[in-house]
Amino acid sequence: MLCSNCKINEGVHAVTGADGEETFLCGECYARLGAAAEYAALSHIEEGGRCPVCGTTYDQYKRTGLVGCSACYEAFREKLLPVIRRMHGETVHVGAHPLGNGKLYELLDERARLRAELEEAIKRKDMAEADRLNRSIREISRVIYRGDLGGEDDQ
Numbered sequence: 001m002l003c004s005n006c007k008i009n010e011g012v013h014a015v016t017g018a019d020g021e022e023t024f025l026c027g028e029c030y031a032r033l034g035a036a037a038e039y040a041a042l043s044h045i046e047e048g049g050r051c052p053v054c055g056t057t058y059d060q061y062k063r064t065g066l067v068g069c070s071a072c073y074e075a076f077r078e079k080l081l082p083v084i085r086r087m088h089g090e091t092v093h094v095g096a097h098p099l100g101n102g103k104l105y106e107l108l109d110e111r112a113r114l115r116a117e118l119e120e121a122i123k124r125k126d127m128a129e130a131d132r133l134n135r136s137i138r139e140i141s142r143v144i145y146r147g148d149l150g151g152e153d154d155q
Contacts, residue, residue, distance in 0.1 A: 005029040005050060051075040104144065111140045 011024025049058035056068030
């Protein structure tokens with residue numbers, strides 16, 4: 001009997017699904033799925049609709065709205081992309097910038113860059129440049145501490 005998951009190797013491990021029906025997994029799939037194989041109702045698998053890492057089926061995702069692991073996003077990619085696009089407007093994660101729409105992070109990066117330049121100017125004993133950089137750093141610090149970031153989240 002072929003493995004119920006990969007349909008390639010011989011199924012040697014008997015697994016009982018939630019409905020009591022027995023299915024068989026090869027050694028490789030059984031090792032990869034582990035306890036998830038015991039938990040999942042393997043008899044209700046859609047063809048090609050199973051995550052190869054955790055064993056979550058697309059049907060389970062539709063019922064709960066939850067994927068089982070990060071590999072599920074790749075396994076169900078074609079079906080999830082439209083859902084993700086509808087929910088978030090994008091399908092690429094760009095990171096979280098909770099304050100000032102990223103302006104705070106830009107200012108922090110700029111201040112760090114200016115501080116590095118200030119150190120170099122001091123090493124070169126270029127006091128005019130060091131003074132200019134120091135004024136810029138102070139101004140950026142004032143903006144950061146006042147919270148006047150110019151973003152939508154300002155109060």
